[in-house]
Amino acid sequence: MITFDDKIKKNFGFGCMRLPTCDGEIDYTKFSQMIDTFMEAGFNYFDTAHGYHGGKSEIALRECLTKRYDREEYVLVNKLSNFCFESEADIRPFFENQLKWCGVDYFDIYLMHAQDKNNFKKYKECRAYETAFNLKKEGKVKHVGLSFHDTADVLDEILTTYPEIEIVQLQFNYIDYDDASVQGKLNYEVCVKHNKPVIVMEPVRGGSLVNIPPAAQMIFDGLKGGSNASYAIRYAAGFPNIVMTLSGMGNIDMLLDNVGYMKNFKPLNEAEQEAVKEVCKIIKAQNLISCTDCKYCVGGCPQNIPIPTFFACLNSQKSYGGWGSKMYYEIHASGGVKASDCIGCGVCEKICPQHLEIRDLLKEVAAEFEK
Numbered sequence: 177m178i179t180f181d182d183k184i185k186k187n188f189g190f191g192c193m194r195l196p197t198c199d200g201e202i203d204y205t206k207f208s209q210m211i212d213t214f215m216e217a218g219f220n221y222f223d224t225a226h227g228y229h230g231g232k233s234e235i236a237l238r239e240c241l242t243k244r245y246d247r248e249e250y251v252l253v254n255k256l257s258n259f260c261f262e263s264e265a266d267i268r269p270f271f272e273n274q275l276k277w278c279g280v281d282y283f284d285i286y287l288m289h290a291q292d293k294n295n296f297k298k299y300k301e302c303r304a305y306e307t308a309f310n311l312k313k314e315g316k317v318k319h320v321g322l323s324f325h326d327t328a329d330v331l332d333e334i335l336t337t338y339p340e341i342e343i344v345q346l347q348f349n350y351i352d353y354d355d356a357s358v359q360g361k362l363n364y365e366v367c368v369k370h371n372k373p374v375i376v377m378e379p380v381r382g383g384s385l386v387n388i389p390p391a392a393q394m395i396f397d398g399l400k401g402g403s404n405a406s407y408a409i410r411y412a413a414g415f416p417n418i419v420m421t422l423s424g425m426g427n428i429d430m431l432l433d434n435v436g437y438m439k440n441f442k443p444l445n446e447a448e449q450e451a452v453k454e455v456c457k458i459i460k461a462q463n464l465i466s467c468t469d470c471k472y473c474v475g476g477c478p479q480n481i482p483i484p485t486f487f488a489c490l491n492s493q494k495s496y497g498g499w500g501s502k503m504y505y506e507i508h509a510s511g512g513v514k515a516s517d518c519i520g521c522g523v524c525e526k527i528c529p530q531h532l533e534i535r536d537l538l539k540e541v542a543a544e545f546e547k
């Protein structure tokens with residue numbers, strides 16, 4: 177495992193997007209208790225963004241963390257989100273407000289938030305990366321990075337365009353590792369190629385890897401060890417280029433479970449790795465489209481429809497419900513090509529080795545995500 181910044185005490189961080197609430201407001205008493213427990217256990221990394229809790233996550237961090245601890249004791253990460261600026265001139269005033277909302281005079285890491293091909297175009301045009309690099313020169317940001325949701329070729333383009341980027345935050349978990357839409361493995365490999373350490377977001381896939389099918393549960397129960405979340409988080413944290421794994425913790429029980437096994441982190445052993453593989457197979461067996469992502473169909477499509485990627489989104493939707501799949505569909509369709517653009521020529525079906533009825537399946541995709 178590599179080290180990114182000596183100030184980061186451990187490889188597990190507090191994602192502040194699902195904080196404890198009471199009557200719709202963040203519960204400062206509970207949040208403060210969680211922070212104290214987290215810090216006492218030797219952890220010190222906190223991740224936020226302006227959109228979390230509609231801007232209230234930043235304020236809660238000021239009230240519960242930054243007013244109560246010395247600046248050197250914690251690592252605070254914030255992000256520049258797409259909806260927070262329309263031009264280069266908007267970025268600095270917004271950033272200064274973020275410092276005020278959080279009650280600090282610098283961020284340890286500042287991420288260009290949720291980069292994909294379209295967002296990257298806007299960030300480039302508005303010189304967002306250049307602005308962040310200048311903030312670093314001024315000491316208002318210690319490190320500049322990005323968080324990412326798109327295909328590996330787009331990540332490669334961003335890291336090639338801006339080699340000054342120091343760190344990348346990826347959606348990475350045992351289900352998305354070889355998912356054609358999320359591309360966890362491929363994106364991780366791009367980071368390795370560019371020598372960028374990785375922060376993991378959604379290691380438990382928005383909580384969906386906690387509630388797994390009964391047959392999968394029996395496999396984890398057979399290990400007589402940790403919680404379902406523990407296997408998901410330790411799986412992600414065990415990759416050598418991963419310096420930080422985040423969990424969006426909403427209550428003290430979740431936090432106690434997480435700090436219990438991450439305090440003295442051990443990667444999954446061989447038996448646990450095997451169990452995760454089996455669980456993964458069971459979860460994936462719920463998928464209804466047996467597309468193998470061979471991509472044979474893609475090149476010949478006159479409409480340039482990313483067929484396997486759209487199928488991965490529908491499979492994800494069927495397996496896990498609403499979480500994330502629609503967002504990924506919209507990202508992949510945002511280049512202007514939707515499932516409903518299929519003209520029914522049938523070229524793809526002639527080449528598909530799985531003999532899938534691609535035209536009908538694309539209608540299902542469109543019905544699910546374009547309604």
Ligand code: SF4
Nearest residue numbers: 477518519521522524
């Ligand atoms: S049937 Fe639709 S998806 Fe298949 S090649 Fe033709 S346009 Fe593309």
Ligand code: SF4
Nearest residue numbers: 467468470471473528
């Ligand atoms: S050819 Fe068939 S199996 Fe291969 S990616 Fe296309 S739909 Fe999937």
